[in-house]
Amino acid sequence: MASPSSDELLGTFVPIAVYWIYSGIYVMLGDLNQYRLHTKAEEETKNVVSKGTVVKGVLVQQAFQVAVSLLLFTFMSGDSGVLLPQPSFPVIILQFVVAMVVVDTWQYFMHRFMHINKFLYKHIHSKHHSLVVPYAFGALYNHPLEGLILDTIGGVLSFLISGMTPRTAIFFFSFATIKTVDDHCGLWLPGNLLHVFFNNNSAYHDIHHQLYGTKYNFSQPFFITWDKILGTHMPYSLEKRKEGGFEARPIKKID
Template sequence: MVFWEGYVSDEAMGTFAPIVVYWLYAGFYQMLPPLDNYRLHTKKEEDEKNSVPLSAVVKGVLLQQLVQATVAQLLFMLTSKADASGITTQASIPVQILQIIIAMFVMDTWQYFVHRYMHQNKFLYRHIHSQHHRLVVPYAIGALYNHPLEGLLLDTLGGALSFLVSGMTARTAVIFFCFAVIKTVDDHSGLWLPGNIFHLFFQNNTAYHDVHHQLQGLKYNYSQPFFSIWDRLLGTHMPYHLVKLPEGGFEARLKKD
């Protein structure tokens, strides 16, 4: 049993919970004080280098989430496993864990190759993917700031494939997609906070993705949002040293393998 049972359907939770979680978690980061001692870039760099205002970022994210919610509703409608009584059979916890691991691998694989191609194809980069890189210094609310077509191809379609290939139910999807949203927001936060579990357990983290947003690392570290497997296998991994700066904050200094 889950806390929403009897109040909201699993399909509705799978559609809207990731959106709510996005704004709660990203909003938490947005409301934090400057925290200069934990930033990967100064607030001055963020203001000077980013070429899009916060209002436009918010509108772009909301548009992508509208598309995601529409696709999610259609997907759940077409794949519902409810029997005539309306009761959905839930998998055991070990099976759910396996499904989530499979979904993570599928999402990583899809996003790596689509993301990499959008960088290698000059037309796609110039007219579509460059919108995301207007945020040279990433921040949490901008995690899903993309061109609408990229949002559909990279995130929405990638999420749909992860759901279908893993065979998870809508209830398991609530857990998976909320986790994926939190991880993506964290990777774009621009903060290296002490005790952050994502930094402890994932090599693909805030600093890893920050490297990709730097000019020197633009054609490296494509992997997102969970692991760095494909970058390492296909030669697009850019290692870095995380250096504590004397004036405060950190810097991900790049080096070649």
């Protein structure tokens, strides 16, 4: 067994730092009522867990994932300290795309299964849905087992199938973390480039978090392809509230 390389360690810890830095930026921006998808009153009444509990839950999950990742790297590492050469930039872009497709595919089917299976939803996935009104640092508020299944295993599969190096993985998983936080930020900010390039965004995922939307919009974190292919896509309209901010409303009839 070899010790994880510096790139493997960075790939484990940098996305965690990115999670708290990026979500912390949203906290520092304040309430931004003119851009919220729900009012502050809705957040306080609909969410059944405190923000302190959410922070603790995310830290527990991240600690669990670090332990699993380090154990995995310890057994998978080759010659300690030997850095793999970086491929050309076009190859890295291709690896990013492959990794995104792998993550989306894995998370769609696992996520949907956790909704279909009543036992898994009640005892595992419902923890995430206790945040009916999502906010940035609650993006990874999950049961540790869900974090292992969706995030850790999905991340390992995307890493192995895409063939990316540990150094490339630092950037990919940091980007995936930013995307996940952004999807849960509960805001529709003008000029958000992630909304320009991805239809899977904060409003799209907000539909899924509502009590009427748990049969729809399972896709995460990048594309909405599987929802469209398998009939779980719920389009929405984004309308201004008279109290300020926006509301994502489903367009199709809810079953």
